Amino acid sequence: MENEMLDRAGRYLVHLIDCGLHDVPAQPIPVGVTWRCVHALAEHNSVEGMAWFGAETRDDIPADLRRQWENEAQITLFRRVRFDAERELVFAALALEGLSCLPMKGALLADYYPRPEMRSMADNDFLYGFVEPIEDEGFRICGATHAEREATVERGIRVIERVMHDLGYTTKSLRVGNHESFEKQPIFNFEPHRCLVSSSSPMAAYYENPWKRAIRDEHDPHLFRFSDEDEYVYIMAHAFKHFDAAGCGIRFVVDTRVLLDVKGMDMDWDYVFSELRETGLLDFEARVRALADVGFGGACAVDPLPFEQADLLRYLLRSGTYGNSNRMVENRLDKQKAKHEGDLGAAKRGYLRERLTNDEALGYLFPRASRIAPLRPALQLVRYARGIVRNPKKIANEVKLLIKAK
Known part of the structure; x- marks a missing residue:
């Protein structure tokens, strides 16, 4: 999609979401859009449900698209209800084993929307672990020493896998990155996070001990939450991870x-800004909040956005x-260019070195074997072969983009 069309269609999508959030009839679709x-843009950014409640007020949507769009909003509601019930079941089963849980991201944010059909959910993320209180410092994983806490984490992985299997889930991944992953037909996908x-x-x-900031539920000793302020900081941290790596869509801006x-008026903003400064997210949050204010603050306008907000919106819409x-590829190469002071050749060589000698990727694929240094060269070769066999088109596209980059 060309930039001009993307800007006009994207601006109208923002208008539809804003109208849906504030129960205002949408203005006519711009000429040429x-x-x-x-x-398609709404689908690419997983905001079909949000946009539908603005779009439904228009009578010029093609009949087949109107039916599809309305059905997507109903499916969003269906998934939301099913996920909420399933999450309670999972948390109850884990609590019986002594595991504590702290729901995160979509599971909480969906409750803030004016209609349950608005916020889509692909999976359920939560922090889990066997935890104990620390004097004046919240909680931590059980154990007096680092080794004991590592053993506790390992025990937690074994327990959560057993419990999820007992509930009918299959394991997608275990000990990979910072979370496990389980799925069950027809729609359920849970990602319990160790960290x-x-x-x-x-x-x-900053997040070495996330339980340090956790608040225990007064009715359920195994259920935790973050304060509104810490929840906000984590949402920014998680969004930036995606934004900085491969991009992300506009949904998190609407979430913001x-x-x-719902909560902004009562939040301690001195604390929030202090934590954002410590995490290096102060500028990112300001950019996101500016777009959230002008795009989804209730003005329900279709006027062009200021340059900086329009530029950020275009980046997000294209990212998905x-x-x-x-x-x-673009983001990684840009970082290499900055590192090599604009030298494109050096940046491309740095890009290749980073991709070919990726110790973090080894940790994801071979969490135990990769800890043994003499095995790493062989494991890298296995990683290359695995990537070529499983993702040949993706790798070919990456090489092509790197060659063409200017």
Whole structure:
């Protein structure tokens, strides 16, 4: 999609979401923009349900698209209800084993929307572990020493896998990155997190003990939450991880605006800004909040956005909900260019070195064997072969993009 069409269709999509959030009839679609184009952008960013409640007030949507769009909103509601019930079942089963849980992201944010059909959910993320209180410092994983806490984490992985299997789930991944992954037909996907960020993240030190900021539920000793302020900071941290890696879509910007509408007035903003400064997210949050305010703050306008917000919106719309491989290559190469002071050749060589000698990727694929240094060269070769066999088109596209980059 060309930039001009993307800007006009994207701006109208923002208008539809804003109207849906504030129960305002949508203005006519701009000349030259098609409903199918707007819907495709909504689908690419997983905001079909949000946009539908603005779009439904228009009578010029093609009949087949109107039926499809309305059905997508109903499916969003169906998934939401099913996920909520399933999450309670999972948490109850884990609590019987002594595991504590702290729901995160979509599971909480969906409750802030004016209609349950608005916020789509692909999976359920939560922090889990066997935890104990620390004097004046919240909680931590059980254990007096680092070794004991590592053993506790390992025990937690074994227990959660057994419990999820007992509930009919199959394991998608275990001990990979910072979370496990389980799925069950027809729609359920749970991602229990041992920690909030990977060890290579620039925010690893900040979130070294995420339970330090956890607040225990007064009715359920195994259920925890973050304060509104810490929840907001984590939403920004998680969004930036995707934004900085392979891009992300506009859904988290809407999440930001909805959360601020519900809780922003009562939040301790001195604390929030202090934590954002510590995590290096102060500028990112300001950019996101500016777009959230002008795009989803209730003005329900279709006027062009200011340059900075329009530029950010274009980046997000093109990226899609979870980013894409093209954006990943661009972002990684841009970082190499900055590192090599604009020298494109050096940047490309640095890019290749980083991709070919990726210790973090080895940790994901071979969490135990990769800890043995003499095995790493052989494991890298296995990683290359595995990638070529499983993702030949993706790798070919990455090489092509790198060659063509200017």
